[in-house]
Amino acid sequence: MAQPANLKKLARERMERTGESYTTARKNILIDKPEGPKAVRAAAARNYAKEARDAREAAKTPGKKPKPKPAPAPAPSPADDLPEYPAPTEVVQYDAGLWHRVLTQAGVTNPATGEPMSEALLAGLAGGIGFMVFTFEYEEVTTATIVTRAHPEPYTQNLLTRCGAKVNERTTGSAERAAEYLDAALDAGRAVVVRVAVGALPWIESSEVDEAETIDLVVVGEHEDDLLVDDGSGSLMPISPSDLAAARAKRKKEKHWQAWIPSRISPSLETLTANVLEAITETNGRLLGTTELKGIPVHFANRFGIAGMHAWAERLRDTSTKKGWTQIFADPQRLSAGLAQLHGFMTDTRFGGFGGLRGLYADFLDECAELPGLEPLAEHAADYLQLSADWIDLSEMVDPDVDPEKRSELFARMADQMERIANSEERAATALASTLATLKPAV
Known part of the structure; x- marks a missing residue:
């Protein structure tokens, strides 16, 4: 591939305009990729995770995966004139709180009030409350499980169906195709929900969680070579695309699942x-x-x-x-x-x-x-x-x-x-x- 003689200078100038990493800016110049909405979002996000990523690297110790210092809440994104992604805050119900933030960023509202759909409303639509209790005896431990949310109905799927918003869902067995789907949604300026194996996340000690345990995260933007995810901790977490892909790939069911809200369409x-x-x-x-x-x-x-x-x-x-x-x-x-x-x-x-x-x-x-x-x-x-x-x-x-x-x-x-x-x-x-x-x- 022919390279401009001043490629390094062009790449650094593009970095300043878009907030892309040097590697990304250089690649995009070579393939003649325009500076679209994703580049604008990257510029807004460029200061989110540097301190968090540096702290993560400095804190690494042998045998343990430390949780990085959280990145600050995101600045308003001008992409497609979307509302700001809400700063993650303490919630009562994880999944309802997560989708409250995603739907708010997409501009979906409660038709009765004109305001964003609340965590309480979404939790109720998902099924609200319930009860289940089980104990299981294993060789070394006896487990005691109690569930007080709606169960066993598909909580998140009920939420997505009943909230009345348009939802794009994708699954694929290909990690490469999954990355393409993720990029397409981010290019549209939307937060993207992905499903991952908890123990595969870099800030989780895998020995402390069940191998089959999964959780939904929101990919809200990027900074340099990292993606920024909302894991419900109260701040954004940086994670490399390869680490996120590995955590998604460990899902045996609904492999590489993702969902995002492509429009402001609200229910009647x-x-x-x-x-x-x-x-x-x-x-x-x-x-x-x-x-x-x-x-x-x-x-x-x-x-x-x-x-x-x-x-x-x-x-x-x-x-x-x-x-x-x-x-x-x-x-x-x-x-x-x-x-x-x-x-x-x-x-x-x-x-x-x-x-x-x-x-x-x-x-x-x-x-x-x-x-x-x-x-x-x-x-x-x-x-x-x-x-x-x-x-x-x-x-x-x-x-x-x-x-x-x-x-x-x-x-x-x-x-x-x-x-x-x-x-x-x-x-x-x-x-x-x-x-x-x-x-x-x-x-």
């Missing part, structure tokens, strides 16, 4: 209202056990919803059988590890959250009441605010440092609280079901 009031009613009806049916749990064997159905809450309370109280928690967690190490895991699930934002996500659901019902014909939903918000406090009380009871000899007493207290919650959940869901039966959207 009629569509959003219908989707809200569908979501609430499904959530309520799953809690009350009146809606089928697709894909769940019949003998596991009693681990879900309000029936699952009562069943867990019984196992917490059971001190004599092999299924009771007193016997399951007789070993002190299994007890401590199991309760630590349980507390983590109840306080983490992926599958649970503060107050069992019931406070967020109360906010959702309040927002839904602003839609035509759905005003009565606001009357039920108080029930879920109270339930939020009840779930907080339960999470504060979980003590990984409990004296093993007193574990039965702890489990009995937890069982009493779980029964109170289950009874309140049933009253709240039954009352909400009665209201749903009377609603006639005025759209």
Whole structure:
């Protein structure tokens, strides 16, 4: 390929204009690539990650993958006159918070208010709240898993379907093609959501997470040779394209999946209202056990919803059988590890959250009441605010440092609280079901 005699000078001048790295600028000059929206975005992003990347390199120690110092929140991007990508902040539910930021940057709004779709609204559309509890005994550990968000329905897919925005989704077995899809979306000035294996991320110690655990990240821009991703930590993280590609490739299902919002198209009031009613009806049916749990064997159905809450309370109280928690967690190490895991699930934002996500659901019902014909939903918000406090009380009871000899007493207290919650959940869901039966959207 013929090279201009002053290629180095041209490359450095382009670097100044676009914020591209020297290598990228040089390559783009050689292939005669115009300085399009991606170059403009790169210029806006050029100072985001340098300090973070330098800190990451300086902090590297043998045998450990340190988390880099976060990059600052992005400056407004002039590409396609899009709204600024919101600075990542603390959220109650990880996926709903992530998509709130992505949809906000795309300009999608709530037709009832003209404002961006809130985390609460998106969480409710995704399915909102639920319950599941499982324990599994392995050779060296007994796991305790609790989920207080909607489950087992496809949470993110429900969110994307019901939010009413236009969504471009892609999967491919080719890493090269995946990179092309990512570049195309970024060239359009849009944030792109990708799905990765958690343990393959450079700032995660792989031995501390399950090999199959995955998470969605948002690619929001680039700086020099790095991509900038929003991982929900509160700031942007720099990651090399090769590291991101490797983390995406470890996904065995939906390989190299990505999704982005190509336009500002927002749902109509009629569509959003219908989707809200569908979501609430499904959530309520799953809690009350009146809606089928697709894909769940019949003998596991009693681990879900309000029936699952009562069943867990019984196992917490059971001190004599092999299924009771007193016997399951007789070993002190299994007890401590199991309760630590349980507390983590109840306080983490992926599958649970503060107050069992019931406070967020109360906010959702309040927002839904602003839609035509759905005003009565606001009357039920108080029930879920109270339930939020009840779930907080339960999470504060979980003590990984409990004296093993007193574990039965702890489990009995937890069982009493779980029964109170289950009874309140049933009253709240039954009352909400009665209201749903009377609603006639005025759209």
